[in-house]
Amino acid sequence: MGIYDYSVLNRKSEEVSLKQFEGKVILVVNTATGCGFTPHYKDLQAMYDAFHDKGLEIVDVPCNQFAGQTPGTDDEIHEFCSLTYGTTFPQMKKSDVNGENAIPLFKYLKSQQAFKGFGDGDVAKFMDDMLAKIDPDYRNNPEIKWNFTKFVVDRKGNVVARFEPTADMKEVSACVESLL
Numbered sequence: 001m002g003i004y005d006y007s008v009l010n011r012k013s014e015e016v017s018l019k020q021f022e023g024k025v026i027l028v029v030n031t032a033t034g035c036g037f038t039p040h041y042k043d044l045q046a047m048y049d050a051f052h053d054k055g056l057e058i059v060d061v062p063c064n065q066f067a068g069q070t071p072g073t074d075d076e077i078h079e080f081c082s083l084t085y086g087t088t089f090p091q092m093k094k095s096d097v098n099g100e101n102a103i104p105l106f107k108y109l110k111s112q113q114a115f116k117g118f119g120d121g122d123v124a125k126f127m128d129d130m131l132a133k134i135d136p137d138y139r140n141n142p143e144i145k146w147n148f149t150k151f152v153v154d155r156k157g158n159v160v161a162r163f164e165p166t167a168d169m170k171e172v173s174a175c176v177e178s179l180l
Helices: 040-054 074-085 104-112 122-134 169-179
Strands: 007-009 015-017 025-031 056-062 150-153 159-163
Touching: 025 040, 025 104, 025 169, 040 056, 040 074, 040 169, 056 074, 056 104, 104 159, 150 169, 159 169
Parallel strands: 025 056
Antiparallel strands: 007 015, 025 150, 150 159
């Protein structure tokens, strides 16, 4: 199966087939409204504004699996994002990205791009230390580690990159732009 064989539910519980994004660059991200990385919404919206007309689609999947940082309903999440960050890209139904209830799309994405680390710097060190306490073997599995993990899919449907929340958003934007 490839990326276009998957679908997700939008916030109104309607099925959204990724087949409709065939030939476009897709950025799939698990998001949260009460996380230190929540300001990534601003950068995601800036990318959407700059690149949507050139073929970028963002698939925003809110998730409450990381420290309960997305407690609201789908409508509350949408209202927060649109009012606080002016988001206009499609937001999907709050879903699990890890565990037995993980939506199939995220199981597929993780099978295509494994965790490669948080990089360098104070925030990366903080994430390493925090996750080592939760799961001493976290480095050796492909699970989503935290909110705002991003997967980039090229126009041919290949999952070409995985960016952890600690990645510089300029790198994410440069990757997306290079594929347009």
